[in-house]
Amino acid sequence: MQHEGTLFEPLELPCGTLLKNRIAKSAMSDSLGDGTGHPTAAQARLYQRWAQGGVAVSIIGEVQPTSNFAEKPGNLVLNPASDLARFRELAAHGKENGTQLWLQLGHAGALAYAPISTPRGPSALDLPGLRCAGMSREEIRQVPLDLAQTARLAQEAGFSGVQIHAAHGFLLSQFLSPLFNKRVDDYGGSIANRMRLLLDVLEATRAAVGPQFPIAVKLNSSDQLEGGLGEEDALAVVAALDTSSVDAIDISGGTYFPGAKSASDSAGGGPYFIAFAKRARTVTSKPLMLTGGIKTRAQAQEAVLSGAADVVGLARALVLEPSLPNLWLAHQMPEPAFPRFSHAPEGGITAWYTMRLTEIGADAETGDFCDLDQALAEYDARDGLRTEIWTRHFGPVAPTRREA
Template sequence: MQHRGTLFEPLQLPCGLTLKNRIAKSAMSDSLGDGTGHPTAEQTRLYQRWAEGGLAVSIIGEVQLTGCYAENPGNLVLNEASNLDRFRELARHGSENGTKLWLQLGHAGALAYAPTSNPKGPSALDLPGLRCVEVTLDEMRQLPLEFARTAWLAQQAGFGGVEIHAAHGFLLSQFLSPLFNKRSDEYGGAIANRMRPLLEAIEATRAAVGPDFPIAVKLNSSDQLEGGFDKEDALKVVAALDRSSVDLIDISGGTYFPGAKSASDGMGRGPYFLEFAKRARAVTTKPLMLTGGFKTRAQAEDAVASGAVDIVGLARALVLEPSLPDLWKAERKPEPFFPRFSDAPEGGITAWYTMRLTEIGADKETPVFGDLGQAIRDYEARNQSRTGIWLRHFANDVVRQT
């Protein structure tokens, strides 16, 4: 299959859908839900702004299957209890201008937000800052059906596709990691078993949405932890995904386990995981997306032109400049200005970018970057407020999972 292309030519996915160019808004936890798992006006406007800016595809991060294992109390939750009309409005506005709006289907597992959850992972953990109980075999049997149900509802609400989240240390990523998966049943041990939950989720989701609806997978190249999920295992998962019905493999890396350094907080130049993408290209003909570290048009163009990847995923660059694809196409602003923060606390930079998203959704962003300390305080205050709302709204769900 010929993969070389240019940044502004279309890309056809295996399901038949054509993306209008090779630029995607990678999934981010925008934390803009209302605390009951529903979209807000600011969130709808944010994705409309990105659609207006010329993206091919925009992915909403961390959309939960239930209210039990969210990553943040601002996450969306889409299941049979949701008000589908509110999701339809988000889908409609985020899909303007030929942009495809996808939902990333998430389950935080052991990293579930403790104030609203009783975290569960592949194996029980009792570590500083990280405690969870083990997911039962019955719950594992139900999990693929939960992914499938949320994907089907996304399709009914008018979203253009889904991405199954198996990266960054959340549940499916935890199963892939021998550091966190110590199970002795069919979901533990060899990588063929550790990838079983992911493959079962894909299979059930495809059965629910049919052959023409895009399904992507976000996969770590490694979790960058000693003894964890490594590049060799990751290549085996890519080879298995090549035999599956997925339409796009979104390559990233790193984890949000306490104390682990986030790749996005690094100061490195250039795409973080490009060398792994080149190795992945050798074991799959599926379209590849690469997320992490793209800061300039030249970097994005080179990655696509090399044939290593088919589409580039931008996140923080699009928080700084929501119209970046159109600006690049018009030969303007090849590189947004990235603020530098010294002595930022863990999670602080993420909080700053998240609050910047709030400004964009309110059409109130300015060229002057706000204070880091104030952004952190605002972020924490909003989380605290939405935690109370979440606990009241999802009380019955959380009680059932204890």
């Protein structure tokens, strides 16, 4: 048997950065921004808790370059108008204990939160629960510039790296997906064209931050939707990333397409996307991170020992127990106690875990599992309040322009 400390051995990324172990807190939308796009004390404490708990890297979900395409009113917005001092404070707390703290570069595109945003995607859509205008070429070319600028500011504020979000149905994922992307120009059609924007974002981001700053990409193994991105096209993207300057590829799957089942709500045991990760390993030598369905120490260890992943991304397990890596290192709590809910209203489970993050940031978590309906009501009420703050701070939603 290989030494069981493998999960706790360091990993050197291509850029030279050293991760102290193989456990990452994968990106989640913690919804703890203050409504003006800035971090809060609770958010800083949350990431401090994870750092103290022993993760190698934490990734802050969906940090927006502008206020126009946010996923939620609790998202962070980092651009030249932001108060960088408040971001520096978040970075300092989240980097304690030798932890890397990365910002996930976000743009919700067609899934932008309509009360505060202007949903726009690769192509115009008019579907139940999902309407958006198509993007002009000028708007598409602005995306790499905006995301690269946010990456440069993240570096200036003291964050350790960035992750480009090209999964879960947000903008870059939409360009990869033939379900969202019906364009007939050089951003649509073949997978080579559909991945063009992602590669442009990566190139612009690398130019902005230099060669020694970690850049990861989060990628769907598939959209898990009929007509969406499939595994063969996803493998083609992985192969293209192999020749790029990316430092890690975070493999996930599924979308937030209205009515689609979230991968994180899937039934069954074990890592959801490990079979795809093993296929991806055959076309890239880049470090692979595997996110989704990893709930036990044995599963995490096996994913690394098998060679399928270099890093395991944990989300809900670290919401239940922020100190899980330290406990695993000490051979304690091999599996946190996952709640079981008798009924799950749409969005209820996500709301429950999000409100649990709020408790952790306030050092107020308990062993009690509140009712999903209560969590959903609290979550929606907070979104309502932050929507009002967002609108006052950033101004009304800009009118939608027609596709060029």
